[in-house]
Amino acid sequence: MAWILRPERCVIGIEDNKPEAIAALKKATEGTQTEMAVIPTKYPSGGEKQLIQILTGMEVPSGGIPADIGVMCQNIGTAVAVAKAVFEGTPLISRVVTITGEAVREPGNFEALIGTPIEHLLEQAGVNQNAVSRLVLGGPMMGYTLTTEAVPVIKTTNCVIAATAAELPAPPPEQPCIRCGQCAEACPMELLPQQLFWHAKATEFEKAEHLNLFDCIECGACSYVCPSSIPLVQYYRFAKGEIRAQQAEQLKADRARERFEARQARLEREQQEKELRRKERAKAAADAAAKKQAEAEKAAAEGDAGDERAAKAALVEQALARKKAKAEASRPPAPNEPPAEEKPDIEALEKQLSQAQSKLETMQGMLDDAKAQQADNVEKLERAVAKNHDRVKRAEEALAEARQQLAAGATESQPTH
Amino acid sequence: MAFVQQSSPHAHSARPTSRVMLWVLIAALPGLLAQTLFFGWGNLINVVFCIAVAIASEAALLKLRKKPVAFFIKDNTAAVTGLLLGLSLPQFAPWWVSAVAVISAIVVAKQLYGGLGSNPFNPAMVGYALVLVSFPVAMTTNWAEPAMLWDGAPGFGETLATIASGQQTAVDGWTMATPLDEYKHKITTHTAVEVLNHPTFGEGIAKGWEWVNGAFLAGGLLLIGLRIISWHIPAGFLGGLIVMSLAFGNNADLYTPLSLHLLAGGTMLGAFFIATDPVSAATSHQGKLIYGAGIGILIYVPGAIIRTPWRSAFCS
Numbered sequence: 001m002a003w004i005l006r007p008e009r010c011v012i013g014i015e016d017n018k019p020e021a022i023a024a025l026k027k028a029t030e031g032t033q034t035e036m037a038v039i040p041t042k043y044p045s046g047g048e049k050q051l052i053q054i055l056t057g058m059e060v061p062s063g064g065i066p067a068d069i070g071v072m073c074q075n076i077g078t079a080v081a082v083a084k085a086v087f088e089g090t091p092l093i094s095r096v097v098t099i100t101g102e103a104v105r106e107p108g109n110f111e112a113l114i115g116t117p118i119e120h121l122l123e124q125a126g127v128n129q130n131a132v133s134r135l136v137l138g139g140p141m142m143g144y145t146l147t148t149e150a151v152p153v154i155k156t157t158n159c160v161i162a163a164t165a166a167e168l169p170a171p172p173p174e175q176p177c178i179r180c181g182q183c184a185e186a187c188p189m190e191l192l193p194q195q196l197f198w199h200a201k202a203t204e205f206e207k208a209e210h211l212n213l214f215d216c217i218e219c220g221a222c223s224y225v226c227p228s229s230i231p232l233v234q235y236y237r238f239a240k241g242e243i244r245a246q247q248a249e250q251l252k253a254d255r256a257r258e259r260f261e262a263r264q265a266r267l268e269r270e271q272q273e274k275e276l277r278r279k280e281r282a283k284a285a286a287d288a289a290a291k292k293q294a295e296a297e298k299a300a301a302e303g304d305a306g307d308e309r310a311a312k313a314a315l316v317e318q319a320l321a322r323k324k325a326k327a328e329a330s331r332p333p334a335p336n337e338p339p340a341e342e343k344p345d346i347e348a349l350e351k352q353l354s355q356a357q358s359k360l361e362t363m364q365g366m367l368d369d370a371k372a373q374q375a376d377n378v379e380k381l382e383r384a385v386a387k388n389h390d391r392v393k394r395a396e397e398a399l400a401e402a403r404q405q406l407a408a409g410a411t412e413s414q415p416t417h
Numbered sequence: 418m419a420f421v422q423q424s425s426p427h428a429h430s431a432r433p434t435s436r437v438m439l440w441v442l443i444a445a446l447p448g449l450l451a452q453t454l455f456f457g458w459g460n461l462i463n464v465v466f467c468i469a470v471a472i473a474s475e476a477a478l479l480k481l482r483k484k485p486v487a488f489f490i491k492d493n494t495a496a497v498t499g500l501l502l503g504l505s506l507p508q509f510a511p512w513w514v515s516a517v518a519v520i521s522a523i524v525v526a527k528q529l530y531g532g533l534g535s536n537p538f539n540p541a542m543v544g545y546a547l548v549l550v551s552f553p554v555a556m557t558t559n560w561a562e563p564a565m566l567w568d569g570a571p572g573f574g575e576t577l578a579t580i581a582s583g584q585q586t587a588v589d590g591w592t593m594a595t596p597l598d599e600y601k602h603k604i605t606t607h608t609a610v611e612v613l614n615h616p617t618f619g620e621g622i623a624k625g626w627e628w629v630n631g632a633f634l635a636g637g638l639l640l641i642g643l644r645i646i647s648w649h650i651p652a653g654f655l656g657g658l659i660v661m662s663l664a665f666g667n668n669a670d671l672y673t674p675l676s677l678h679l680l681a682g683g684t685m686l687g688a689f690f691i692a693t694d695p696v697s698a699a700t701s702h703q704g705k706l707i708y709g710a711g712i713g714i715l716i717y718v719p720g721a722i723i724r725t726p727w728r729s730a731f732c733s
Binding site (some may be wrong): 161163182225229338 | 420421422423424425426427428429430431432433434436437492532533534535642695696698700701
């Protein structure tokens with residue numbers, strides 16, 4: 001690991017209650033880059049942040065990891081496993097497990113293959129099955145209880161405690177806090193356990209979080225020294241759990257709100273587009289109706305009087321004529337009927353022209369609107385206007401041509417007749 | 418086989434509150450012994466009586482509050498309150514004065530605020546202050562004159578009778594003003610030497626009282642050695658008092674001298690047993706120093722005017 005990381009300093013910390021190990025390590029580290037430091041046996045010196053502070057004097061920042069201050073901390077077992085893997089090519093298949101507790105006759109350290117049932121190890125250590133009241137995996141302060149011995153050794157199984165009822169008795173009932181302050185003296189992370197306790201009890205979770213609740217390593221030193229036997233660590237776990245649940249809820253709520261807002265925006269957009277289209281259509285319809293009205297009035301004016309009936313009659317006549325023209329046009333054109341052909345042609349062409357003109361007017365109107373509002377479809381409308389312009393032009397040309405032909409045909413037909 | 422299921426931590430080894438309070442009781446015994454030796458049976462009778470009334474009233478209130486009585490009595494805190502009052506009250510104080518002091522301490526200053534851990538003030542001192550203000554005659558005229566237990570002090574029966582009779586003023590022949598009182602009153606008109614001639618001062622600094630304070634000092638040091646209390650509050654207390662006395666009252670002809678302040682009155686009892694009540698005191702070490710110093714300074718200020726147990730009582 002030193003080869004990879006190239007550290008400035010490499011230190012092994014060892015508590016002073018292991019004299020044989022100290023001697024062995026001393027011999028092993030002679031002449032190497034690795035130093036050995038003997039530290040007083042005080043719980044929880046083995047905690048990562050505490051060990052770093054003891055050996056180097058540097059503090060890991062709140063909410064941070066050792067890498068933030070340029071330190072890497074690994075335990076001896078990991079270092080040995082890495083060495084074995086690199087130098088011998090063996091994977092991690094065994095580890096040293098400590099079996100202890102007053103219910104075992106010969107407590108000790110066992111090197112066990114991963115997967116060995118704890119039951120087997122306990123038997124090797126001479127366990128008295130009847131005396132075991134609590135089976136703890138880990139240490140007495142931070143370990144967790146097992147429900148059965150039929151569990152295997154895994155990579156993180158460091159210790160098994162087969163405790164009698166006298167050794168680890170049930171905790172006495174909680175008494176009121178007498179505010180002695182021993183918990184704050186014992187805390188290795190320099191937190192305020194008393195304040196955290198009050199806030200956790202009163203479910204004032206923001207205040208607890210503000211007092212760095214999440215820096216608590218749950219070592220249990222505070223509850224160990226409490227004269228009133230208050231289960232402090234359980235209170236902190238409860239508070240942490242509640243805060244995490246609240247944060248998850250908050251995240252869910254935020255995401256739901258974002259989705260909702262996006263949906264609202266989309267619906268509104270669609271609504272607006274619909275409105276716009278509706279307006280256009282209404283406008284076009286209004287224009288067409290206006291146009292029709294204008295034509296009708298014009299026809300009424302052209303017809304003998306401002307007589308409505310006459311105007312209507314004219315309209316009806318026009319419609320009939322159109323119909324006739326249509327009927328004639330659908331007949332296969334006969335070569336000896338050029339004038340007849342051309343006549344309906346002219347009417348049709350006139351109609352086409354008027355339609356094209358009205359459409360052009362509509363488009364022009366829309367374009368003006370759009371230009372006034374500076375809407376997005378100005379270009380589209382301009383194109384449409386241009387198209388209609390062309391259409392009108394073509395219709396006019398066609399009409400002119402037809403009229404010419406008609407005139408020519410008339411003069412032609414006269415000599416034939 | 419069913420194993421116990423519990424979340425960590427699994428080990429617990431602290432001195433429970435009951436054990437802490439027991440040590441306080443034990444550490445106060447030398448002082449009680451000295452008081453009995455030098456001032457007669459009064460204090461002992463008062464202590465026993467006050468402890469009994471304290472436990473009884475706490476039990477009654479717990480029952481009223483529907484809390485488990487035995488669970489809370491077992492933590493010995495009521496007993497300590499009774500002890501402190503028994504040590505502070507005048508030796509010949511009528512029984513009803515003691516009873517009122519204890520009952521108001523336990524019921525009003527402790528249980529009505531929520532019980533153990535919730536009292537803002539030291540209950541014993543609240544009780545003391547209450548009777549001092551309510552029964553000034555009984556509290557000022559019943560201090561025993563220093564007389565050895567076997568020579569001069571009234572006998573057990575006589576003392577008991579006086580207390581039980583409940584008369585406000587005890588027999589004149591047995592009582593005397595306390596040294597601090599005496600000095601403070603007389604120094605305005607006499608010189609230091611003349612004042613010190615008064616029998617209450619004896620050959621030493623203050624007859625009887627010096628032994629009592631010495632005994633309480635020893636008990637306090639025992640508590641610090643056992644880490645029941647930390648040294649911060651007593652150090653702050655005594656330091657504040659010493660500094661104030663030396664700074665402002667160094668002339669023995671005009672002011673009560675430092676030696677009297679420290680050894681004649683309830684100073685040591687206050688510093689080690691009363692001010693260190695964890696519930697009403699500061700929690701952190703720096704806080705404790707400041708808290709103790711504050712009490713010491715405040716005690717000096719009316720020092721010329723008020724008797725020491727009263728000073729400790731009001732200031733803590």
